[in-house]
Amino acid sequence: MKKRIAVLPGDGIGKEVVKGAIEVLQAVGERFGHQFQFSYGKIGGSAIDAAGTPLPDETLELCKESDAVMLGAVGGPKWDRQPPHLRPEKGLLKIRKELNLYANLRPTQYYSSLSDTSPLKNEVIEGVDMLMVRELTGGLYFGKPSERTQQNGKDAVVDTLFYQKEEMRRVIKLAFELAGSRRGKVTSVDKANVLESSRMWREVAEEIAKQYPEVALEHMLVDNAAMQMIKNPKQFDVVVTENMFGDILSDEASVLTGSLGMLPSASISENGPYLYEPIHGSAPDIQGKNAANPIAMILSAAMMLRLSFGMEEEAEAVENAVNQVLEAGYRTRDIVSFGKKVVTTSEMIEEVKATL
Amino acid sequence: MKKRIAVLPGDGIGKEVVKGAIEVLQAVGERFGHQFQFSYGKIGGSAIDAAGTPLPDETLELCKESDAVMLGAVGGPKWDRQPPHLRPEKGLLKIRKELNLYANLRPTQYYSSLSDTSPLKNEVIEGVDMLMVRELTGGLYFGKPSERTQQNGKDAVVDTLFYQKEEMRRVIKLAFELAGSRRGKVTSVDKANVLESSRMWREVAEEIAKQYPEVALEHMLVDNAAMQMIKNPKQFDVVVTENMFGDILSDEASVLTGSLGMLPSASISENGPYLYEPIHGSAPDIQGKNAANPIAMILSAAMMLRLSFGMEEEAEAVENAVNQVLEAGYRTRDIVSFGKKVVTTSEMIEEVKATL
Numbered sequence: 027m028k029k030r031i032a033v034l035p036g037d038g039i040g041k042e043v044v045k046g047a048i049e050v051l052q053a054v055g056e057r058f059g060h061q062f063q064f065s066y067g068k069i070g071g072s073a074i075d076a077a078g079t080p081l082p083d084e085t086l087e088l089c090k091e092s093d094a095v096m097l098g099a100v101g102g103p104k105w106d107r108q109p110p111h112l113r114p115e116k117g118l119l120k121i122r123k124e125l126n127l128y129a130n131l132r133p134t135q136y137y138s139s140l141s142d143t144s145p146l147k148n149e150v151i152e153g154v155d156m157l158m159v160r161e162l163t164g165g166l167y168f169g170k171p172s173e174r175t176q177q178n179g180k181d182a183v184v185d186t187l188f189y190q191k192e193e194m195r196r197v198i199k200l201a202f203e204l205a206g207s208r209r210g211k212v213t214s215v216d217k218a219n220v221l222e223s224s225r226m227w228r229e230v231a232e233e234i235a236k237q238y239p240e241v242a243l244e245h246m247l248v249d250n251a252a253m254q255m256i257k258n259p260k261q262f263d264v265v266v267t268e269n270m271f272g273d274i275l276s277d278e279a280s281v282l283t284g285s286l287g288m289l290p291s292a293s294i295s296e297n298g299p300y301l302y303e304p305i306h307g308s309a310p311d312i313q314g315k316n317a318a319n320p321i322a323m324i325l326s327a328a329m330m331l332r333l334s335f336g337m338e339e340e341a342e343a344v345e346n347a348v349n350q351v352l353e354a355g356y357r358t359r360d361i362v363s364f365g366k367k368v369v370t371t372s373e374m375i376e377e378v379k380a381t382l
Numbered sequence: 383m384k385k386r387i388a389v390l391p392g393d394g395i396g397k398e399v400v401k402g403a404i405e406v407l408q409a410v411g412e413r414f415g416h417q418f419q420f421s422y423g424k425i426g427g428s429a430i431d432a433a434g435t436p437l438p439d440e441t442l443e444l445c446k447e448s449d450a451v452m453l454g455a456v457g458g459p460k461w462d463r464q465p466p467h468l469r470p471e472k473g474l475l476k477i478r479k480e481l482n483l484y485a486n487l488r489p490t491q492y493y494s495s496l497s498d499t500s501p502l503k504n505e506v507i508e509g510v511d512m513l514m515v516r517e518l519t520g521g522l523y524f525g526k527p528s529e530r531t532q533q534n535g536k537d538a539v540v541d542t543l544f545y546q547k548e549e550m551r552r553v554i555k556l557a558f559e560l561a562g563s564r565r566g567k568v569t570s571v572d573k574a575n576v577l578e579s580s581r582m583w584r585e586v587a588e589e590i591a592k593q594y595p596e597v598a599l600e601h602m603l604v605d606n607a608a609m610q611m612i613k614n615p616k617q618f619d620v621v622v623t624e625n626m627f628g629d630i631l632s633d634e635a636s637v638l639t640g641s642l643g644m645l646p647s648a649s650i651s652e653n654g655p656y657l658y659e660p661i662h663g664s665a666p667d668i669q670g671k672n673a674a675n676p677i678a679m680i681l682s683a684a685m686m687l688r689l690s691f692g693m694e695e696e697a698e699a700v701e702n703a704v705n706q707v708l709e710a711g712y713r714t715r716d717i718v719s720f721g722k723k724v725v726t727t728s729e730m731i732e733e734v735k736a737t738l
C-alpha cells in the first residue's frame with residue numbers, strides 16, 4: 027500500500043522523536059512492502075517564528091490531503107509571554123477543531139519492565155490496561171463567551187462550557203465500540219451533581235448503553251475518578267469523559283505506570299485524517315541533547331498503522347519490537363532504573379529498527 | 383470560654399462521626415475549662431425527608447447564630463434519583479453560598495504509621511505536608527446560565543465558569559497568608575493556556591505575590607498538577623486553585639497518603655462562622671455498622687478549635703491524642719494493615735478521649 031503522512035515535528039524534542047517514528051515506519055515499509063510518503067509542515071512555536079501564526083494554512087492543507095498526521099510536540103518558554111492567539115498551543119487547538127478530531131484516545135499500560143519507575147506500589151498497578159477516551163473539540167475549550175467582563179461595575183471574567191448533544195453522542199458511542207473489543211466496560215466520568223452539561227452527558231451515556239447490551243456502563247463523579255485512578259486503577263477498562271475532565275484525568279492516568287515517556291495517543295475524526303502524537307510535551311530542558319525517549323512517538327506510529335491504515339500485523343510488529351528492546355534492558359534516561367543500560371534517543375531508535 | 387457550635391450530622395455515617403467529635407470536644411472543655419454548647423440542625427437527605435428541602439431555613443439561621451458549624455456528610459442512594467434541586471448535595475452548595483464560605487482548606491499529611499495503606503511507594507510520600515486551598519463559592523458551580531438550550535435547532539447545553547476578580551483575590555491572598563506560616567511556597571494551579579478565567583487568575587496571583595516577598599509563587603497547569611501530585615507530592619506546600627479544579631485535585635491529594643478517612647477540612651468566610659467537615663462522604667455502605675473512622679471529623683474539630691476559637695493548645699492536644707492512638711496500633715477498618723488492632727467507631731472515640 028501507498029500512504030501519505032503529514033509530519034509536523036513542532037517544537038523542542040518534537041523533531042527528535044518524530045525522526046524515530048519515520049525511521050521505524052521506513053523499516054516497516056521495507057519489511058512489509060508498503061510505501062510511506064512523508065511531507066513536512068510547521069506547527070506551534072516554530073510556525074510562529076517562520077510564518078507568524080501557530081498553524082499556517084499550508085500546514086492545514088497538507089494535513090487535509092494526507093492519509094494521517096503525525097505530530098511531535100508544541101510549546102516552549104520562548105513563546106510563553108506571547109498573547110493567547112500567538113501561543114504554540116493555539117496551533118494544537120486549531121488543528122483539532124479544523125480536522126474535527128473529536129476524540130482523543132490514550133491507552134495506559136502496565137509494563138512489568140518499568141514498574142521500578144512508577145510512583146505507585148507494584149501490586150496497585152500490575153496489569154493496568156486502561157483506555158482514556160477524551161472529547162476533544164467541545165466544552166470549556168471552545169465555548170463562547172470566553173472573555174473579560176463586568177458585574178455591577180466590577181472586573182469579572184467568563185468562560186463557557188458548551189456542548190451539543192450530538193457531540194456527546196459520537197464520543198460516547200466510540201467509547202462503547204472500543205470497549206466491545208476490550209474487556210466490555212465503560213466508565214463515564216462527569217460531575218452530574220453540579221453541572222447541567224454532566225446531567226445531559228449521563229443521559230446520553232444511558233441512551234447509548236442500551237444499544238450495547240454486551241458492554242457494562244458505570245457512572246463516576248470526576249472527583250471520585252481522580253481518587254479511584256490512584257487507589258485502584260485496575261478497575262478501569264475504557265474511561266470516557268468531556269474535554270477538560272479528560273485533560274486532567276488522562277494526564278493523571280499517564281503517570282501511574284511510570285511510563286509517561288512511552289505513551290502514545292490517537293485523535294479521531296469522522297471522515298478526515300487522524301492525528302497521532304505522544305502524550306509528553308516538548309521538554310525544552312532536554313532539547314537537542316539526544317536524550318528524549320522516542321518510544322511514545324514510535325508507539326503513536328503503531329497506532330496509526332492500526333487505526334488509519336488497517337495494518338494490524340505491522341502495528342504489532344512495532345509494538346513487539348519496542349517490548350523486546352525494553353526487555354533487553356535498554357532505557358532512555360526518563361525510564362532508567364538500577365541495572366539498566368542508558369541509551370540516547372538515536373541509539374534507542376536503532377535498537378527498535380534492528381529488532382523489527 | 384463559651385462557644386456555640388451548630389452541629390449538622392447529615393446522612394449516612396455523618397451521625398456516627400459527629401458523635402465522636404462532640405465527645406472529644408466535651409473532654410477538651412472539661413480539661414481546659416471551656417463550655418461548648420451544641421445545637422443540632424438538619425441538612426442533606428435527612429432534611430429532605432423531614433422538611434422537603436436539603437437546607438431548611440432553620441438550619442441556616444442556626445448556623446448564622448453560631449460561632450462555628452460542624453458538618454458530618456450528606457448524600458446517599460436513597461436521594462440519587464431526585465431532581466437536582468432536591469438532592470442532598472444542593473444543601474451543601476447552598477450552605478457554602480449562604481455562609482459565604484469562599485475557601486476550603488484541606489491539609490494532606492503523611493502519617494508514617496499509615497504508609498502501608500497508601501497506594502504510593504513510601505519514598506514518594508514520606509514527609510508529604512500539603513495544604514490545598516480551594517475556591518468554594520464561584521466558578522462553574524454557581525455561574526449562570528446552567529441549562530439546556532438549542533443551537534441551530536439542535537439540543538445543546540451550557541454551564542458557565544464565572545468569577546469576579548475580587549473572588550480570586552481573597553482566596554489567593556488567603557493562600558499567601560497561610561504559606562507565610564508554613565514553608566513559604568504557593569503553587570497556583572490554572573489552565574491559562576486555554577481559559578480566559580485562568581489568565582485573570584494568574585494575573586491576580588502575580589499581583590498578590592508582590593505583597594508577599596517572603597513567599598515564593600509558582601504557576602502550574604492543572605493537567606501537570608494532576609501528574610505532579612502523584613510523581614512528587616513533596617514538592618507542594620500550599621496549593622491554591624479555583625472551585626472545579628480544586629474539587630478534583632483535593633480529592634486526588636487526599637488518597638496519596640492512604641489516610642482519606644483521617645483528613646479534615648475547614649471552610650472559611652470573611653466574617654461569618656466557619657464550617658468544618660471531614661473529607662470523606664456519607665459512606666452508606668457502612669452506615670449503622672459502627673465501622674466508620676471518626677478521626678477525620680475529630681481532626682476537623684481540632685481545626686475548629688484552632689481557626690475559629692484561637693485555641694491552639696487545645697487543638698494540639700486533640701491532634702496529639704489522635705497520633706498516640708494510631709501509634710498504639712488502633713485502627714478502624716478503612717486504615718487497618720497487618721498486625722494492627724481493628725476497633726469500632728465507638729472504641730476509637732473512647733481511645734482518643736482516654737488519651738486526651
Ligand SMILES: CC(C)[C@H](C(=O)O)[C@@H](O)C(=O)O
Nearest residue numbers: 115116118119273575576605
Ligand atoms: C497544550 C494544551 C492546550 C493541551 C490541552 O489542554 O488539550 C494539552 O494539555 C493536551 O492535553 O493535549
Ligand SMILES: CC(C)[C@H](C(=O)O)[C@@H](O)C(=O)O
Nearest residue numbers: 219220249471472474475629
Ligand atoms: C457533593 C459535591 C457537590 C461536593 C463538591 O463538588 O464540591 C463534594 O465533592 C466536595 O468536594 O465537597
